Amino acid sequence: MESARVARLAKDNDLQRALALARKGDAEAWGELYRRFAPAIERFCRHALGNAQDAEDATGDIFIKLRNKLDQYDPQRPFTPWLYRLAGNYCWDLLRQKNRRGFETEASDELPLAATHPGQLEQLMASQSAEQIRHALAQLPERSRLALTLRYYSDLNYEEIAEVLRLPRAYIGVVLLRARQQLRQALLPEMETGA
Amino acid sequence: MEHLDPITALLWSEGELDARTASQWHRHITLCSTCRQQIAALERESRWLRNCLQEAPQPAAARPRLALAAALSGTGLALAGALTVWLTLIAPWLHDSSRMGYGGQNLLSSLLFSAMFWNGWASVTHIVEVLGPLAFLACAWLLLRPRRAGWSRSALGLLLLLALSPFAKPLAAQTPRSPASSRPAAPAAPAPPAAPAAPTPTAVHENFYTLPAGATVPHDLFIRADDIRIDGTLDGNLFAFAQNVTIDGQVNGDVVVFSGTLHVAPAAKIGGDLISFVHEMHMGGQLHGNYFGGNQVTDLSGSIGGSSVSWSQQLNLQPGARVGGELVSFDQILDLEGAVHQGVLATFQSANLNGQVDGRLHLRGDRLNIGPVARIGGRVMFHGRNRPTIESGAQLGQGLQFEWLRPGAHWRSGKFYLFQALAWAAAMLAGLVLWLLFPGFFAAVERQRQRIGASLGAGAVLLIALPVLAVLAGITLVGLPLAVIALFCYLLAIYLSSVFVAVWLGNLLLGVTESFWENLLRLALGLLLIRIVLQIPYAGGLALLAIVVWGLGLQALAAYELFRRPRLAV
Numbered sequence: 001m002e003s004a005r006v007a008r009l010a011k012d013n014d015l016q017r018a019l020a021l022a023r024k025g026d027a028e029a030w031g032e033l034y035r036r037f038a039p040a041i042e043r044f045c046r047h048a049l050g051n052a053q054d055a056e057d058a059t060g061d062i063f064i065k066l067r068n069k070l071d072q073y074d075p076q077r078p079f080t081p082w083l084y085r086l087a088g089n090y091c092w093d094l095l096r097q098k099n100r101r102g103f104e105t106e107a108s109d110e111l112p113l114a115a116t117h118p119g120q121l122e123q124l125m126a127s128q129s130a131e132q133i134r135h136a137l138a139q140l141p142e143r144s145r146l147a148l149t150l151r152y153y154s155d156l157n158y159e160e161i162a163e164v165l166r167l168p169r170a171y172i173g174v175v176l177l178r179a180r181q182q183l184r185q186a187l188l189p190e191m192e193t194g195a
Numbered sequence: 196m197e198h199l200d201p202i203t204a205l206l207w208s209e210g211e212l213d214a215r216t217a218s219q220w221h222r223h224i225t226l227c228s229t230c231r232q233q234i235a236a237l238e239r240e241s242r243w244l245r246n247c248l249q250e251a252p253q254p255a256a257a258r259p260r261l262a263l264a265a266a267l268s269g270t271g272l273a274l275a276g277a278l279t280v281w282l283t284l285i286a287p288w289l290h291d292s293s294r295m296g297y298g299g300q301n302l303l304s305s306l307l308f309s310a311m312f313w314n315g316w317a318s319v320t321h322i323v324e325v326l327g328p329l330a331f332l333a334c335a336w337l338l339l340r341p342r343r344a345g346w347s348r349s350a351l352g353l354l355l356l357l358a359l360s361p362f363a364k365p366l367a368a369q370t371p372r373s374p375a376s377s378r379p380a381a382p383a384a385p386a387p388p389a390a391p392a393a394p395t396p397t398a399v400h401e402n403f404y405t406l407p408a409g410a411t412v413p414h415d416l417f418i419r420a421d422d423i424r425i426d427g428t429l430d431g432n433l434f435a436f437a438q439n440v441t442i443d444g445q446v447n448g449d450v451v452v453f454s455g456t457l458h459v460a461p462a463a464k465i466g467g468d469l470i471s472f473v474h475e476m477h478m479g480g481q482l483h484g485n486y487f488g489g490n491q492v493t494d495l496s497g498s499i500g501g502s503s504v505s506w507s508q509q510l511n512l513q514p515g516a517r518v519g520g521e522l523v524s525f526d527q528i529l530d531l532e533g534a535v536h537q538g539v540l541a542t543f544q545s546a547n548l549n550g551q552v553d554g555r556l557h558l559r560g561d562r563l564n565i566g567p568v569a570r571i572g573g574r575v576m577f578h579g580r581n582r583p584t585i586e587s588g589a590q591l592g593q594g595l596q597f598e599w600l601r602p603g604a605h606w607r608s609g610k611f612y613l614f615q616a617l618a619w620a621a622a623m624l625a626g627l628v629l630w631l632l633f634p635g636f637f638a639a640v641e642r643q644r645q646r647i648g649a650s651l652g653a654g655a656v657l658l659i660a661l662p663v664l665a666v667l668a669g670i671t672l673v674g675l676p677l678a679v680i681a682l683f684c685y686l687l688a689i690y691l692s693s694v695f696v697a698v699w700l701g702n703l704l705l706g707v708t709e710s711f712w713e714n715l716l717r718l719a720l721g722l723l724l725i726r727i728v729l730q731i732p733y734a735g736g737l738a739l740l741a742i743v744v745w746g747l748g749l750q751a752l753a754a755y756e757l758f759r760r761p762r763l764a765v
Contacts, residue, residue: 047248121236125243126642133247151209152244158211173202173211180205180240 016075023070034063037080041087047149048091050138058094062087084154088146088164095142121184128187136186144179151176199223199230208237228631228711235634404437408444415448423454425463432467440473442480449484461497468501485520493526495533502537512550521554532566538573555593559600565589606730619726626694626718639753640695646752647745654748661685692746697721 015036021029041062045055066086073082128136137145143165150156150164161176162169199207199220206212207220224230404420406412410427419436425444432448440452443460449467457473459465463480471488478486478495485501493505496513502520510526512518516533524541531539531548538554546558549566555573561580565571567588574593577583580600585591630637643650665681668674701717708714725742729735 121240122638122642125239126645130247130250133244137248148244149248152241153248155245158209173206177201177205180244183244 015079019070019073019075019079022067030067033066037083038063041083044084044087044149044153045091047134047137047153048088048146049094050145054094058087058091062090065090081154081156081160084150084156085160085164088150088154088156088161092146092164092166095146099142124184124187132187133183136183139186140179140182143175144182147172147175148179148183198227199233204230204233205237208234209241231631232634232711235638239635239638406444459497463497514550522552565591565595615726619722622690622693622697622722623719625691626697626722627715629691629694630714630718636753636757637698639756640749641698643749643752643756644699650748650752651745652748653751654744654746657685657747657751658689658744688747688750689743691750692743693722693725694718695746695749696742697725700724 018029018032018036022033038059042055042059045058045062046052049055049058066083069086073079137148140148147161147165150161156164158169158172162172165172165175167175203212203216203220207217207224212220224234402421403424404418404422405424406416406427406429408426411430412427413430415431415434416429417434421438423435423437423440425433425440425442425446427444429444429446429448433442433446433450433452435450435452435454437452438455439458440454440456441458441460442450442463442465445464445466447466450465450469450471452469452471452473454471454473455475457471457476457478459469459478459480459482461479465480465482465484468484469478469482469486469488471486471490473488473490475492476488476490476494478493478499479497481498481500483500486495486499486503486505488505488507490505490507491509493507493510494513495503495511495516495518498517498519500519502523503518504523506525508526509528509530510524511530512522512533512535514532518533518535519537521537522531522535522539522541524539524543526541527544529541529543529546531546531552532550534551534553536553539552539556539558541556541558541560543558543560545562545564546560547564547566548556548569548571550568551570551572553572556571556575556577558576559578563577563579563581563583565575565583565585567586569586569589569591571590572592575591575595576598577595578598578600582599583595583597585595661681662685665678665685668678668681698714698718698721700721701714701719702708704720705713705717708717725738728738731738
């Protein structure tokens with residue numbers, strides 16, 4: 001336990017050192033940051049954008065954006081959530097550009113908010129693989145997909161998610177609940193067809 | 196107050212509800228099982244989503260090759276791991292066991308065949324049924340007690356203290372004594388080196404170890420050798436791991452022996468307790484404390500000042516032998532020809548009483564013979580499958596009460612139904628408390644029920660491996676608390692197995708439902724059916740084994756699922 005804590009602290013110290021050097025333009029530090037975070041950011045983009053090709057391009061763009069915005073990062077706060085917020089903002093902007101109608105009038109907003117049925121949920125969880133979940137996630141409306149990704153992949157809190165989605169914090173619970181309902185509905189046909 | 200609306204339930208489950216609203220709902224959630232179930236379901240879904248999303252996806256094309264590489268690497272690692280475990284742990288342990296006389300067939304025959312046909316299992320089952328609810332109630336109390344800072348630590352501290360208590364004396368014995376009481380030590384033959392100035396425990400690892408007559412060691416001894424002989428005086432505790440151990444001198448502390456044979460000569464004196472796990476034990480000397488042994492053959496011809504508790508294939512209390520306290524025997528064959536100054540509690544296959552017992556005898560077994568020179572002061576109560584034979588000349592001070600254990604006879608006894616009802620109620624209570632306290636665990640067990648092969652396999656491995664590992668861990672001072680905790684959890688999990696299988700059985704018969712009361716009915720019905728099935732001769736035993744194996748496996752897989760940490764995204 002103690003050794004794990006020490007290792008984590010050492011890792012955090014390494015990260016802060018790499019960030020400080022990267023700010024000064026140190027190419028090696030940038031390489032280190034990219035090696036460390038690019039795979040996770042690419043997975044984030046794949047979930048958020050729904051396809052691998054866009055995710056690959058977006059990862060490169062996000063790191064360019066990171067280079068420009070690194071001065072705004074407060075070293076007193078954890079880096080990973082900040083990076084995910086940056087990535088989330090980028091993905092959200094990208095999705096909005098693609099869908100110029102905007103997301104304020106998504107059909108999902110009219111979905112009634114129903115309580116979770118524990119039995120059905122258990123059955124769903126027991127029968128679906130991670131691959132099927134990711135596949136179903138890609139079918140969801142953009143905002144729901146991004147909200148679920150920010151919450152359950154990036155572990156951002158509601159405040160941070162609200163900042164990325166530019167919504168009031170009080171509305172995030174509604175968005176997430178609807179997103180989970182949509183995901184369950186997307187998975188149900190798969191269950192029926194045994195996919 | 197109405198139930199939580201879906202949004203509030205989600206915010207509560209994710210820890211995002213503001214403090215004021217949370218405090219408003221807190222009492223309702225504590226009391227309302229529907230809302231708790233709703234929250235638990237949302238929490239499980241959150242964990243599930245995290246696991247699925249944070250798991251790294253694999254490109255489809257690369258899968259077969261990756262799977263092959265993973266399988267090959269896994270097999271290689273498993274083989275390397277198995278080889279390492281064999282070379283570093285099992286082979287040396289087998290070697291040591293063999294030196295102690297527990298090698299090969301001896302060990303197998305002792306562990307499997309003797310144990311399988313041992314008649315005391317029924318008593319052990321009863322003990323588990325009694326200790327199980329107690330252990331469960333202890334856990335429930337720890338969880339449900341009023342929250343006060345430091346209690347958890349105190350409870351844990353108490354458990355650790357209890358676990359370490361056997362070592363308290365040896366540790367206390369390490370404290371320096373006055374120089375006047377310290378005498379030179381002679382720890383090894385033939386030329387014993389001078390003892391260290393300060394009396395500290397000595398660890399010895401040699402082929403032969405002898406403490407010569409006339410020599411004194413003023414501290415504890417930890418010895419691992421082929422042959423150990425104590426002819427002199429040991430003014431501390433003795434911990435011996437050997438093939439043969441002979442004590443012909445004086446040990447003023449406790450003696451703990453793991454060996455092939457242990458011989459305590461008539462002239463030997465042991466001031467403390469004697470604990471032995473040996474193949475053959477002959478105790479002819481004077482033991483001032485208590486005796487506790489798990490041997491194959493136990494032969495007592497000396498005197499024991501305290502009580503004797505033994506678990507052997509055969510226990511002989513020779514003429515002239517004396518036990519000052521109680522004699523508790525879980526031996527397959529009991530031959531009592533010496534004297535016991537208090538009572539006797541024994542479970543056996545066959546017993547011969549031909550000595551003196553001053554107190555009461557409570558006996559349970561197949562066959563009992565009371566010989567011509569038997570002198571029994573107290574009442575003899577015998578629960579047996581055969582009528583006891585009492586030879587002429589035997590003196591039974593307060594007579595003998597015999598209860599014939601005819602097959603099925605207990606079904607006509609009211610006590611039997613009372614015990615069954617209490618056992619059913621205890622299991623019901625345990626299931627109910629578990630359900631209310633850990634709905635997530637219950638749900639995880641339900642999910643794991645679909646993995647029949649995995650759960651049966653895990654259960655079978657756990658049932659056999661956990662006690663063995665716990666005993667191995669318990670040999671070391673560091674591992675002892677862990678072993679005690681593991682065995683405690685093991686006992687509890689065995690007991691709770693029937694609860695989980697009962698829920699499955701109830702659902703199988705009445706169908707799955709979400710209603711709390713209907714689920715309770717299913718649990719009650721399942722437990723009742725299990726109680727009935729367990730009473731069937733032979734088939735009941737097999738059913739019990741199946742229930743324990745499956746139940747253990749389900750709990751293990753469920754625990755693994757719940758405690759598996761989601762992988763970090765970075």
